[in-house]
Amino acid sequence: MKSILTPLGPKADKDTVRRHNLSLVLRAVRDEGERGDATRAGVAARVGLTRAAVSSLVEQLMDSGFLTESGKTFSGQAGRPGTALKVARTGPAGLGVEINIDYVSVCVVDLAGTGRVRQTEHLDNRGAPAEEALSRAARIAARTLESAYEQELRPVGAALALPGLVSGGSVRQAPNLGWNEVPAQELFADALAALRPGRPALPVASENEANLAALAELWFGGLGEVRSFLYLTGEIGVGGALVLNGELLRGAHGFAGEIGHVAVDPAGPECRCGSRGCLEQYAGQAALLRAAGIEGLGGASGVLELERRAGARDPRAVAAIGEAGRMLGRVLSGAVNLVDPDAAVRGGIYRGLMPWLAPPADEELTGRVVSGLWTPGSGRLRASSVAGDAARGAAALVVQDVLDDPVAYAEPAGG
Helix, strand or coil: CCCCCCCCCCCCCCCHHHHHHHHHHHHHHEEEHHHHHHHHHHHHHHCCCCCCHHHHHHHHHHHHCEEEEEECCCCCCCCCCCCEEEEECEEEEEEEEECCCCCCCEEECCCCEEEEEEEEEECCCCCCCHHHHHHHHHHHHHHHHHHHCCEEEEEEEEEEEEEEEEECCCCEEEECCCCCEEEHHHHHHHHHHHHHHCCCCCCEEEHHHHHHHHHHHHHCCCCCCCCCEEEEEEEEEEEEEECCCCCCCCCCCCCCCCCCHHHHCCCEEEEECCCECCHHHCCCCCHHHHHHCCCCHHHHHHHHHHHHHHHCCCCCHHHHHHHHHHHHHHHHHHHHHHCCCCCEEEEECCHHHHHHHHHHHHHHHHHHCCCCCCCCCCEEEEECCCCCCCCHHHHHHHHHHHCCCCHHCCCCCCC
């Protein structure tokens, strides 16, 4: 039998090993800082390096502006107190830009994952040419960057969160925006560069907005030990993402998670994607407001009115949300049977509607999930945290690149 050998990469040299260890130390300080003060000794114990090696790496990270130290920490054990290490609140940062159907949200996140600047504008991007919508977003991003510079932050890249099928820097299809084959990364990068003459161009990445919201939930939300979950976000449409063992599942072509276009009823209403009876035709924002009889209001105002009416036990509002919950539960049950996640997290407009969405969804999950684990009160169906939004996830995606290889993002000498 002929064996198939996987080609091996080049042998790691001293520089490669040191760059890897710098990343280990920077991540360890960031993680320890979330629980308390990190010390050289604590970091050495965590990453498995000697105290001397960690001290050398810490000095390089401080000289490059990634770490700071202050005061002393006392562990309660014998020995000298350690100097407290923290990731710097200035220097490298990430810029996240969420372009959705009825708003644009831009934020800057520092190395600790803290949101430092946020600007959101409610805009109707439906029907607007893609270049115009992306130029609007670039203008908001340029203002956000100036605010970041005032705080001595240095965003080193931008990531776009986009609603639709995103691959290779382009939006292959975004039905609710009316976009098809739009080179979003390129158009946004060009628009942003034109607004910042004389400044270096920012590298731009792009990803589906539900994927980035799911990553924000993973990194900043209240999931605790949960590392495998389905994420659903309700806006004009319905987005979805799947995280398994702490890793985002993108699929073979980057299109995994399009749960909003799972057909609930093949003979149902026509969807913008060209199919019929898609989940978003029953559980998307427009469908919910229409079923509840809320006319003339859209976006956040319409959703707030829906919540108000449901809270006042308006029969039509409660029935509309209940039907959406049933459809969501029906589709979720199939996904749960397929991939066996620990939880299903609902974000976007669903967060505020959970008191009325959850019971009918739980009923569907209880009756349809074969494992028997998804029963009412199990805590597996939950609302997202306020920290889990796509713009923050996009900014944090840039920060992850910095944490992976800080040397690549060190400020040039004299910069």
